[in-house]
Structure formats: C-alpha cells, structure tokens
Amino acid sequence: MENNESIALKVRNAAKLFGTRLIFKNVSCDVRRGEILLVVGRNGAGKTTLLKIMAGLSRPSAGSAEIITAPEKTAYLGHSTFIYPRLSALRNLSFWASMYGLSPSRDELMTLLRRVGLERAAEELAGSFSRGMAQRLNLARVFLIDPDLLFLDEPGTGLDQSSLRLLREEVVALRDRGAAVVWISHDVNHDMTLADRILGLASNKLEYLGSAVDFDPETVLGGKVC
Numbered sequence: 001m002e003n004n005e006s007i008a009l010k011v012r013n014a015a016k017l018f019g020t021r022l023i024f025k026n027v028s029c030d031v032r033r034g035e036i037l038l039v040v041g042r043n044g045a046g047k048t049t050l051l052k053i054m055a056g057l058s059r060p061s062a063g064s065a066e067i068i069t070a071p072e073k074t075a076y077l078g079h080s081t082f083i084y085p086r087l088s089a090l091r092n093l094s095f096w097a098s099m100y101g102l103s104p105s106r107d108e109l110m111t112l113l114r115r116v117g118l119e120r121a122a123e124e125l126a127g128s129f130s131r132g133m134a135q136r137l138n139l140a141r142v143f144l145i146d147p148d149l150l151f152l153d154e155p156g157t158g159l160d161q162s163s164l165r166l167l168r169e170e171v172v173a174l175r176d177r178g179a180a181v182v183w184i185s186h187d188v189n190h191d192m193t194l195a196d197r198i199l200g201l202a203s204n205k206l207e208y209l210g211s212a213v214d215f216d217p218e219t220v221l222g223g224k225v226c
C-alpha cells in the first residue's frame with residue numbers, strides 16, 4: 001500500500017448503475033501525485049461517468065471516491081468552455097478568481113493570459129472567441145488555482161494544432177511539478193505517450209490498471225481505443 005502523501009485520490013469498489021443498467025462495478029484505484037492517468041475505453045464504457053465520480057460531481061451507486069488533495073486545488077476541464085460571452089477575457093478571469101476567493105492583480109491576470117497566448121485578446125469579448133481561444137481562456141482559469149488534482153474530459157476536442165500543443169505541454173508541466181492528472185483524451189493513441197498509467201474500462205469493469213508502456217490496446221480493449 002502506498003503512503004497517503006503520494007496519493008491524490010482514492011477510488012474503492014466504485015460502481016454505477018443508471019436505473020437497472022450497470023455501467024461498471026468494482027473499480028478501485030489510487031491516483032498518485034505527479035502522474036497522468038489516462039482513462040480509456042470504447043464509446044459508452046463509462047469514462048465520463050467514472051471521471052465525474054472521481055471529481056465528486058456524481059455519486060457512485062456503490063463504493064467510494066475520496067479526494068485527498070485540498071478541494072480548492074482541484075480543477076476540471078471538459079470540452080464545454082464555461083466562459084461568459086459578454087465579458088472580456090480579462091473580466092472572465094477576474095470573475096472566476098473572485099469565485100475562488102482570490103484577488104489577483106491585473107498584471108497577474110495578464111501574465112496568465114500571456115501564458116495561454118491571449119494577451120492581445122485580453123479586452124475582447126469572450127463570445128467572439130474561436131474554440132481554440134475559448135479553451136485557452138479555460139486553461140487560464142485552471143492556472144488561477146495552480147491545481148494539485150486536475151480532471152480532463154476531452155478538452156482537446158476540436159482544438160487547432162497550436163492550442164492542442166499548448167494544452168499538452170501545460171498538462172505535462174502540471175504533472176512534472178507534482179499534480180495528479182486524470183485524463184480522458186480525444187486522441188488516446190497520441191496521449192498514451194504522455195501518460196504514466198492507463199485505466200482501461202471494458203465489459204462493465206476495470207479491465208486494465210497499469211503502466212502506459214505495457215498497455216496493449218489490442219489485448220485489453222480489442223484493438224480500438226477511444
């Protein structure tokens with residue numbers, strides 16, 4: 001058993017049913033600080049359902065998920081971008097900061113916008129942003145809290161190549177500085193190379209939990225991963 005300090009999240013015997021329909025059962029895992037855990041499985045295997053349970057956004061039908069890191073250092077980035085279209089990029093960030101109980105200076109917010117390549121769009125209404133720009137702004141929101149635990153649900157869907165590169169570089173940088181990352185990727189074949197471990201769901205159960213290097217989609221998931 002690993003010591004508690006190295007663990008960011010514990011899942012024990014988690015199961016989920018929608019009505020009488022079983023999505024998965026007996027899913028247990030520890031997510032470690034300083035690792036990227038990629039969650040894979042065919043469409044409908046229950047990846048998003050598991051991620052929501054891990055993030056405390058949905059209750060398991062049985063078992064438990066416990067976040068060990070500080071709740072205020074937990075972030076979630078999905079494919080929807082929760083930006084306010086009638087506010088500028090800067091005002092969006094400043095609004096989110098206030099929701100987190102933070103009061104960063106304008107310079108600090110501009111530094112975050114620079115980091116995601118939005119410095120020149122700081123005063124533009126976020127409603128006019130392309131998907132790539134909107135997701136970059138969302139990434140800046142994540143940086144506001146410098147998370148110790150980050151949940152990603154296909155945040156790269158529909159992103160242009162340069163936004164995707166930025167997203168990947170920043171996720172890896174967060175891992176390298178000790179954050180735990182649980183990631184459902186829209187491009188598993190690529191992102192497997194960035195992951196430390198893989199959690200594979202199939203046949204309503206945890207089919208694989210182990211190193212990304214040893215992961216063989218052919219044997220574990222019948223060849224097709226998504």
Ligand SMILES: Nc1ncnc2c1ncn2[C@@H]1O[C@H](COP(=O)(O)OP(=O)(O)OP(=O)(O)O)[C@@H](O)[C@H]1O
Pocket residue numbers: 018023041042043044045046047048049050226
């Ligand atoms: N709130 C809900 N009520 C009923 N069924 C649901 C609900 N949410 C998800 N499901 C069903 O649970 C199953 C697992 O869904 P989930 O979105 O977790 O799968 P996934 O592996 O993330 O799929 P995808 O790769 O398509 O995103 C699907 O069949 C889905 O239709």
